[in-house]
Amino acid sequence: MSGGKELVLETLRLATSQDAEVLRPAEERLQEWETEPGFYSTLVEIFSEHSIEVNVRWLGVLYFKNGVDRYWRKTAPKAISEEEKARIRCGLLHNLREPVPQVATQLAVLIAKIARVDCPREWPDLLPALFEAVKSDDQLVQHRTLLNLHHVIKQLASKRLAADRRTFQELTSQMFTFLLELWRSQTEAFLAAVGQNMEVMVPCLERSHLALKILRKLLIHGFKKPHESQDAITLLESVFDRIKILLTFRKQHESNDHVKTISEKYVVLLTKVLLDMLENFPFSYLQFIKPSLELTTYYVFTPAGDGLLFERFTVQCLNLIKAILLCPEYKPCKVVEDTKDPQTLEAFRIKSQFFDNSVLAGMCHKLISHYFLLTQSDLEVWDSDPEGFCMDVEGGESWKYSLRPCTETLFVSLFHEYRNALTPVLMEMVRSSHSPVDPRDYHGILQKDAVYNAVGLAAFELFDDIDFDQWFTSSLINELKVKDSNYRIIRRRVIWLIGQWTSVKFSPEHRPTLYEACIHLLSTEEDFVVRLSAAMTLMHSVDDFEFDPQQFMPYLPTIFGLLFNLLKEAHECDTKMQVLHVMSFMIEVVGVGIQPHAAPLAQYLPGLWKESVDHNMLRCAILTTLVHMVTGLMRESEGLHDFLINIIRISTDVREDCHVYLLEDGLMLWLTTLENTAHPHESLLQLFDNMLPLLELSTENLRLCLQITTAYTLLCPQQFFTKYGSRLIECFNSMLKDMKSEGIVLVLRSVEMMLRVQPVEGSTLIQPLLPSVMKVVAEGDQYPMVMSMYLSVVARLVLYAEHIFTWAVNQTAADQSKTPDAVLEQIVNVWSEKLSLVSPEERRKLCGLGLAYLCGSGWSPVLKVWPAAVTAVAEVVFDVTMEDSTDDKLVVNGGRLGSPEVYELETEHVLRRQAVAQEDPVHTTSLRVFLGQQMKRLQQSTDATTIMTLAQDLEDNCKNLLEEVTVAS
Known part of the structure; x- marks a missing residue:
């Protein structure tokens, strides 16, 4: 590269400066050099020179490490040349005497990253060189080699392709025995030096620790069946003794922080070997079940562990016991007695013998x-940081x-x-x-x-x-009334206990007593931890199958106010999220009952939103709360539009970084806001600017995006189509070309709603889509669900805008170099064949109406397939006709069209949707009568000879149809 080693070295020195004015230009120059040939070779020279300042060398290694991620692979843009990579690999292998531990660690990670890409094909001498160097008598070289070997093996073990795994198993067979012997010799050297020479003891312990790390990876990823290898068994047998020795050693050297730290890490690593083995090879672990249980219970559950235990080791021991308890391979099948695996039975026998009643x-x-x-x-944290205490005791x-x-x-x-x-x-x-x-x-x-x-x-x-009811009424409720400061521990535990039992065994008649107790425990005079526990118990009681909203409503105002006070007093985001979740859940459950009580929360949330600018999870909780609040407030939520529109805009703008976290909740709030809006306005309409980029992405949120689009279509069709219609159709046209069936159905539903809401304007608006729609219908090879939607769009076009339908047929014919008559005949033929597959019933009738209209048109291409078409329509007539009557069961004669689903509130959106349905031909026109009218129309526009021919053809298909149609007309 231009500039040479001295220039790069000087720039690295500048890049370590604390002065931003010096630092920034140096970083920019280094960034420019990243793709320069020779830059990384120069970095190797610099960090290999031990006389250079440590922080400069360390920075050089970091820049190199980042470069490996970006430019080492052959396929990477501006990749490092093969010649330079060869020089670099050679230079790196001469760095096994690095004196600075931090630099040595970064170098090891760097070599491992390269090894993952190049080893063994491009760098065949790496492992042999490390394997040879690890035999060195020089302790520093041996330590650094083990460090490099650990990181290299860790990277190679993470490769999952079959060929890579075979290579790793071959590597294990070559290295395991030697490394096992090295581990044992270093451990023995360390034990021999215990109490004598600290300068010998600590390095031996560190090397032994590194060797065990390598052995752990080789054991788990390098053997198909570890129990068949004597070396693997030897390693596992040694683990138990080493744990006992290291625990005693740690106790003896508690005053030396370095020794204590590394010995603790070593003990934890030994337990990780056992846990990994159990998780990956449960049957190979059979012979170690009993020793594991004996070891863990000896230290954790008997006085023998007093003074020797430390928290991480205790956790590992308890997790090992639990893993043995829950291991599915150790549980015999209770259904098919004859298929029990003998190894499973043996494991079960060992467990049963160990866990006798006295041990349990x-x-x-x-x-x-x-x-x-x-x-x-714990109690000190409770006093000094109650919110931290509550978070610490959470699960996950x-x-x-x-x-x-x-x-x-x-x-x-x-x-x-x-x-x-x-x-x-x-x-x-x-x-x-x-x-x-x-x-x-x-x-x-x-x-x-x-x-x-x-x-x-x-x-x-x-x-x-x-008998929890009896316990609650006779004892627990009284314990909640003891107000002594020390008794807060019991008050908090009792209210938590009740929360655990509400969904298990707690009678509905005791709920009011619980609500009253929670009111007392939520008061501002109560301890904060107790108040938060009471809030969570309230949520458990509300989230229960036997919850009665009417029973709860008298307590709602007081409880909601107290929860709001708790929310305001909380300082931590996690706590605010927790309380907000309780309130949100409560709002969701009581629904419209929240209307008189939501105002304070509605006034508080904008401020909380501003405060949470760096806390996206809290903002998600605010969005969820607002969704439930808008649902409960219904059209009264229009008073919140200024705030709602602002946060919807931020949450759904792809240019905002936070949209990654907030998008789904933001879309849900957007939809809910639209559904509960009676009066559209410009700022709400302009929000749709965020939607077009989202539709172009076609993400997993497509359904929500299209539901929002449909909500706008129903809310303000004229303004919406004028401002966004053409761009939206252009977007739909692009989407339909490369979309799965489910997505196509969703898009076509939105298109159909445009036609339903404004038949004439909508037909003109969707013209760019129509040639591709006609082409799909003519081919007729889509799934029934998809075909139903395509036929629905064409049927509405026939009924609403015949001239646009004709234009679309002509355009499709021109695109395919066919005659319009041929295309129309193909469309009607497919339509007739597929009509019986269309669902649901309303959609089948719609398609029947469209096909009936074509049957009455007298167009020659239609007449060629007329008998089949009329027969298909007649079948639909029979489907939608009431029994013992000639009435069409889908026609609504006065009154409202059906009520919404039982779970569906009568929102403004639902009312608009029902109003559109009221005017739909499916619900205003009898198919039987309409078909008769079309037959009359055909008779008036067609000569008698043709009519007789058609009638004769039809008679072959359906003998009595003409008579019924005549009666209907």
Whole structure:
């Protein structure tokens, strides 16, 4: 590259500056050089020179690493040349004496990224070179080689193609034995130096740790059946002893932070080996089920672990027990007795023998009386950061990493698997903690809290063992009234417990008592954590099959006001989301009943929206709340339009970064707003500017986008078509050319609504679409659902705008170099054949009306297939005629056309849709009468000879049809 090494080095030095005026030009220059030949070779020279400043070398490695992602692959634009890559690979292999650990780690990651692309084909000497270097007597070289080998193996193990996996298995067979021996020798060297020489001990421990990391990847990804390899078995057998030794070693060196940290990482890594093996090869793990259970329960559930345990190891042990408990391969099939796998039976036998009643009782007692107890640090967080405390105790995936959720999920798993053995244990603990606790007895309060926690977690398992109604009325409700500060722990736990049981076993007649209790617990004088727990219990009680809105309505104003106060007092976004979710859910459930109480929330949300500019998840919660609020307020929501339109615009604008998170909720709010709007206005109409780019994307939100388009068509057709009609049809035309069946149906429904709302203007508007529509109908090879929609559009065109239908036929004929008569005959022929497949009934009648009109036209191409067409229409006549009558069952004679579905509110949109349906030919015209009229029209425009011929042909198809048609006319 132009400029050479010195210029690049000087620019890198400038790029490490803290001065933005110096930093920015240097970064821009480095960015320009990214595609220059020789730039990356120069970087290798710079970061390989140990005399250069560390931060400059480190930055050089980072720039190189980013370059690998962009320009290393052969197919990449402006890719690095093969000659330069060869020089770079050679230079990188000479970097195994890097003295700075941070730079060494980045170098290892860099080499691994290249290895994932080039190894073994383009870089066959990488692994042999590392394999040779790892045998070096130089401790630094050996450590750096192991570090590189770890990252390379990690990358190669992530490749999933069959050929790559075979290559990795071959690599494992070549390396595993040596690395296992290296791991053992380094571990023994470390153990020999324990208590003697710290300078020897720590490097040995680090190298042993790296070797184990490599072995873990090779074990899981390099063997088809690990239990068939003696080396793999040896590794797993060694893990158990190493855990015991390392725990003791960690305890002895607690005062040395570095040693303590690496020994903790080492112990956790050893447990990860066991967990990975169990997850990936459960049957290979059979012989290790019992040692695993013995090891974990020995440390976690007996006094032997006191002083040796640390949180991450405890979590790993509990997760290992749970993984063995829940492993599907260890559970015999209870349905087909003869097909039980002997390995499954053996695993089940081992588990059953280990988990006897005494072991289970001990585990249950220890979990509840020790691990479930709130600690002093928990209570300090409760006081100093109540919102943080509430978030910390939430579930999700936290059980994998955090102690409390981990113990709770293990307890639930144990209870589910061994319900009969554990129920008496838990019931005895409930009885022993049933009496009220002195608020000054802190330990008694914590014990009661733990027991109540267990009863809540096991609620579904205890359905037949606890009379919760009796417990609620005789005891729990009274505990909520104890106002002592220490007793907040019990108040919070009791209201949480009730929430867990509301969907399990809680009588409807006790709901009012619960609502009153929640009102007291939501008051501003109450502890914040208790208030938040009460809010969540309210949501559980509302989200229940037996929930009675009428029973709840008297309490709604007070509860909603208290929840609103809680929302305003919350500072953290997560807490605001939680409370907002409760309120949103409540609004959804009570529906229009929220109208008198929504004003304060409606006034508060605009401010909250502004505050949450950097918190998209909170904004999603606001959008969801507004959807429910607009639904409940119905047309009264028009008073919120200024705010609603603004946030819809932001949420659905593809130019805004936040649209990635907010789009779906924003579209839902847009649709709901339109559906509840009675009076359109310019700002609402202009919002559609956001829609056209979304339609062009044809995303997974297409259905919502087209529902919004239809809502505009019904709300303000004239203004909408004038402003957006031609661009919309152009967009539809483009979409239909490359779209699956479901998408085509959705687009054509929107097109059909345009015709229904404004038949004449709509027919003119959709003209650009028609040649392709006619072509599809003439070919007739679409699925029935799709064909139904195409025929519906053509039928409305025939009924509303015959001249445009004729133009479309002529245009299609010209495009296909056919005569218009040939195209029309093909269309009518397909129409006649497919009419019986059209659904639903209303659509079939519509298509019958269109075909009947053509049958009466007298056009010669139609007359050629006239008998089949009339027969097809006659079949529809019979389908839509009432029994024992000649009336058309789809015709509405006065009054309103059907009510909406039972779940559908009579929104403005529903009323508009019904009004359009009232005027639809399907509901205003009798098909029997219409067909008779068309036959009369045909008779008047056609000579008698032709009529007789047609009649004779028709008689062959349907002997009595002419007589019925004559009577109808």
